[in-house]
Amino acid sequence: MATEATQDTGGYILHHLTYLQYDLQKKAIVENSQAFWVINLDSVLFSVLLALVFFFVFWVVARKATSGVPGKFQNLIEMGVGFVDSQVKDAYHHGAKFVAPMALVVFFWVFLMNFMDMLPVDMLPIAGRWFGAEHLRFLPSADPNIALAMSITVFLTAFTYSFVAKGFKGVGAEFLFHPFGKWLMPVNFLLKCVEELAKPISQGLRLFGNMYAGEIIFILLACFTLGLGAPQAATAINLTWFFVFAALAVATCWLFMHGKPLIAVAMILGFPLIGAIGMLTGVELISGVGLAAYFQILLAVAWTIFHILIITLQAYIFMVLTVVYMAMAADHH
Numbered sequence: 001m002a003t004e005a006t007q008d009t010g011g012y013i014l015h016h017l018t019y020l021q022y023d024l025q026k027k028a029i030v031e032n033s034q035a036f037w038v039i040n041l042d043s044v045l046f047s048v049l050l051a052l053v054f055f056f057v058f059w060v061v062a063r064k065a066t067s068g069v070p071g072k073f074q075n076l077i078e079m080g081v082g083f084v085d086s087q088v089k090d091a092y093h094h095g096a097k098f099v100a101p102m103a104l105v106v107f108f109w110v111f112l113m114n115f116m117d118m119l120p121v122d123m124l125p126i127a128g129r130w131f132g133a134e135h136l137r138f139l140p141s142a143d144p145n146i147a148l149a150m151s152i153t154v155f156l157t158a159f160t161y162s163f164v165a166k167g168f169k170g171v172g173a174e175f176l177f178h179p180f181g182k183w184l185m186p187v188n189f190l191l192k193c194v195e196e197l198a199k200p201i202s203q204g205l206r207l208f209g210n211m212y213a214g215e216i217i218f219i220l221l222a223c224f225t226l227g228l229g230a231p232q233a234a235t236a237i238n239l240t241w242f243f244v245f246a247a248l249a250v251a252t253c254w255l256f257m258h259g260k261p262l263i264a265v266a267m268i269l270g271f272p273l274i275g276a277i278g279m280l281t282g283v284e285l286i287s288g289v290g291l292a293a294y295f296q297i298l299l300a301v302a303w304t305i306f307h308i309l310i311i312t313l314q315a316y317i318f319m320v321l322t323v324v325y326m327a328m329a330a331d332h333h
Helices: 009-016 041-064 074-091 097-119 123-130 143-177 182-229 236-257 261-281 288-330
Strands: 021-023 028-030 038-041
Touching: 009 182, 038 041, 041 074, 041 097, 041 143, 074 097, 074 288, 097 143, 097 182, 097 288, 143 182, 143 288, 182 236, 182 288, 236 261, 236 288, 261 288
Parallel strands: none
Antiparallel strands: 021 028, 021 038
């Protein structure tokens, strides 16, 4: 349910896409600034917070790990670690021992950042307003600064490691003599620079694009009942319709999950039909607020289930690309 005190859809969307920014030169909170010395406080805050969550969870699991029958949570963490380790072994065949821990951190950190998109659109922004934050955007991976910063860090790590693995002579030979030989060194150098720079750009923008799209869809779904955020619309009758049909939406999802899809489909098709009959007869059989709430929750649940696959896949792709780039940095041509 959208609870912002505005009925303007464009303003509502813009509000949720605005960062809490701090200007390092002016030493003040600013809004929609494009200056260089401006940081998005919310992106940095949630990135650091989720990193601490990751390290704390793994530290607790490592402290309580047992060689006997593991608990459910320990088993889940071990499955994740084993999965990442198998991916590293398949793609990386060199001696650097830090690649597997690096891949583990990248996968779980990106996953946790992506998982923030599962939270209700208005929950944290409203909580932020209690503490004086007019804007609060809580999905770090939908911030191109965060996504590109992570990909550039991976790129710099791989590029630096290439000197360790190949030496200055080997790296210089790759830039100057491949793929066309010593007679076309300027062309070789240009192509190699384009190849290297494409790595962090493609890795970062892929993550940003997918998460930004998912964020927009959740915000658009919240617009179904945006009008209830206005005081004049939040009447007892409208709120009653909202909660009644929210409960019916939950019941519909429950029916689908418990093997009764025909009843659920009948509800999905029946409510709009009853509403249409009411409009034709001039009798309000079902409130528009109720129908909007019903389909908002159904669509949000459906998109959330699908989006869980997306956020996991994006974390996986980012992790695999990290391992692949490290392997390419160590490979001798």
